[in-house]
Amino acid sequence: MPCESYNDGSGGGAMNQRVALEGSHAVAEAVRMADVDVISAYPITPQTHIPERLAEMVANGELNAAYIPVESEHSALSTCLGAAAVGARTFTATAGQGLELMHEVVYIASSMRYPVVMAVCNRALSAPLNVWGDHSDAMAVRDTGWIQVFCQNGQEAFDLTLWAFRVGEDPKVLFPVMVHLDGFTLSHVTEPVILPEQSDVDRFLPKFQYPFALDPDRPMTHGAFGPPDIYSETKLAQEVAFRKSKEVILRGWQEFGDIFHRYYRPVEEYKTENAETLLLTMGAFTETAKVVIDERKDKGEAVGLISLRLWRPFPFEEFRQSVRGAKVLIVLDRCISFGRGGPVFAEIRSALYDEEPRPKVVGLIGGLGGRDLSEEDFDYIITRGREIAEKGSDRMLETVNIR
Amino acid sequence: MVDKLSWKDLEVGNIIRAAGNASIRKTGDWRTEKPILDKEKCVKCALCWICCPDAAIKPSESGYYESDLYYCKGCGICASVCPAKAITMVAEEEQ
Numbered sequence: 248m249p250c251e252s253y254n255d256g257s258g259g260g261a262m263n264q265r266v267a268l269e270g271s272h273a274v275a276e277a278v279r280m281a282d283v284d285v286i287s288a289y290p291i292t293p294q295t296h297i298p299e300r301l302a303e304m305v306a307n308g309e310l311n312a313a314y315i316p317v318e319s320e321h322s323a324l325s326t327c328l329g330a331a332a333v334g335a336r337t338f339t340a341t342a343g344q345g346l347e348l349m350h351e352v353v354y355i356a357s358s359m360r361y362p363v364v365m366a367v368c369n370r371a372l373s374a375p376l377n378v379w380g381d382h383s384d385a386m387a388v389r390d391t392g393w394i395q396v397f398c399q400n401g402q403e404a405f406d407l408t409l410w411a412f413r414v415g416e417d418p419k420v421l422f423p424v425m426v427h428l429d430g431f432t433l434s435h436v437t438e439p440v441i442l443p444e445q446s447d448v449d450r451f452l453p454k455f456q457y458p459f460a461l462d463p464d465r466p467m468t469h470g471a472f473g474p475p476d477i478y479s480e481t482k483l484a485q486e487v488a489f490r491k492s493k494e495v496i497l498r499g500w501q502e503f504g505d506i507f508h509r510y511y512r513p514v515e516e517y518k519t520e521n522a523e524t525l526l527l528t529m530g531a532f533t534e535t536a537k538v539v540i541d542e543r544k545d546k547g548e549a550v551g552l553i554s555l556r557l558w559r560p561f562p563f564e565e566f567r568q569s570v571r572g573a574k575v576l577i578v579l580d581r582c583i584s585f586g587r588g589g590p591v592f593a594e595i596r597s598a599l600y601d602e603e604p605r606p607k608v609v610g611l612i613g614g615l616g617g618r619d620l621s622e623e624d625f626d627y628i629i630t631r632g633r634e635i636a637e638k639g640s641d642r643m644l645e646t647v648n649i650r
Numbered sequence: 651m652v653d654k655l656s657w658k659d660l661e662v663g664n665i666i667r668a669a670g671n672a673s674i675r676k677t678g679d680w681r682t683e684k685p686i687l688d689k690e691k692c693v694k695c696a697l698c699w700i701c702c703p704d705a706a707i708k709p710s711e712s713g714y715y716e717s718d719l720y721y722c723k724g725c726g727i728c729a730s731v732c733p734a735k736a737i738t739m740v741a742e743e744e745q
Contacts, residue, residue, distance in 0.1 A: 358663070358664075359663045359664075360662050360663030361663075421662055421663070458662075459661075459662065459663065459665045466668070466669035466670075467665055467666060467667045467668060467669060468665065468666035468667075468668065468669055468671065469663070469665055471664060471666055473664065477655060480655060480656060480657040480659075480660060481657070481660060481664050483657040484657040484658070484660045484664075487657070488662070
């Protein structure tokens with residue numbers, strides 16, 4: 248791989264490599280450096296480059312892992328579950344329809360507490376058939392009990408994939424983690440990415456020690472039946488454990504930052520100080536929105552941006568803190584919950600219901616099925632958002648760049 | 651036993667740290683019909699014992715094969731396979 252070595256100036260002495268990688272390959276590099284044991288995936292646009300690159304790495308001997316080809320996404324995740332049950336570090340990746348086909352197993356992974364890591368190159372859902380970027384697939388699995396994080400760029404795709412293994416496999420967590428990167432606008436865009444030293448990765452990510460690995464010498468039961476006299480208790484235990492995982496999520500980011508000098512937060516704030524109007528985005532479009540925020544700030548407007556990085560478990564505390572003092576909060580959804588509107592908007596408004604005072608929350612929908620959102624569109628989102636906050640809306644659904 | 655457990659008692663992922671523990675669960679109360687053996691007709695061939703899908707039929711000291719009603723779910727396979735027609739399925743509330 249062509250690269251230049253340089254010292255990152257951190258004083259840590261580590262010589263990192265700054266290379267040009269597309270988002271998908273950044274994920275594959277993280278999986279390689281995490282030294283996974285088992286990869287099972289089924290190719291689907293726009294995720295294809297991830298398993299393709301991993302298959303190459305395994306074939307070339309760059310990664311010592313079992314690469315298990317399967318006939319569907321349902322089988323891909325099932326294979327990962329089986330591998331995780333014996334204590335293997337496992338990875339899969341999918342997008343859109345693939346995630347939908349997996350759906351049944353997605354629930355099982357989290358309920359059986361197998362810390363599989365899955366990259367999801369977010370894609371629209373059929374019909375009509377569409378392979379482009381959209382958040383409908385991520386929203387369709389928001390209730391499945393996976394830790395879900397969104398990336399804004401290639402560096403984050405690398406970092407969060409590595410971090411996902413560290414957090415998911417923590418004995419206090421043992422939940423699967425979904426790393427979301429927007430289809431094409433992130434998965435297929437080549438950007439500079441800093442690759443760390445393997446020794447630092449090993450320091451951050453210890454070997455996976457699954458405490459309940461299936462073993463003939465120590466028989467135990469995984470996946471027992473849960474009739475009405477115990478099912479409710481299992482779900483309560485799962486929810487309590489899932490919410491508690493946030494402690495490790497935060498600690499994982501702290502430790503990541505201490506080693507690699509890039510710090511992540513559940514809610515990323517951009518120029519939010521004294522902002523009266525806040526825009527809320529998720530994923531790669533955040534970077535376009537930043538340009539518009541910069542322009543408006545330069546004109547003296549009290550605007551700022553927050554980006555939800557951690558979607559599940561929902562970071563209530565950090566989110567409420569981040570919008571404190573704002574008068575208007577404009578939420579952009581790249582998904583429609585039919586008959587309800589934007590799912591993120593609905594959750595955001597609900598999360599603020601008990602807050603006093605709280606910003607007026609308005610929602611717009613755009614960027615569906617690969618429809619671009621330009622700087623002009625974000626400009627419109629802010630202008631229209633303020634208008635709605637002030638005068639209300641007489642439209643069934645507020646949209647941007649939809650004819 | 652299981653109906654006494656609180657959510658705090660459960661292992662991560664509801665793992666059970668032993669194998670073969672299904673036998674402690676009483677499944678006999680799922681039954682709507684129970685098998686009644688007519689020892690006059692029984693030829694002790696053991697076909698019911700072989701065919702029982704839940705290992706609920708056990709050989710007794712006297713050589714007959716009898717249902718353990720703690721487990722027997724009342725599927726009726728034993729009655730169906732019995733070549734001597736020695737097993738009859740009878741509704742739970744009867745007899």
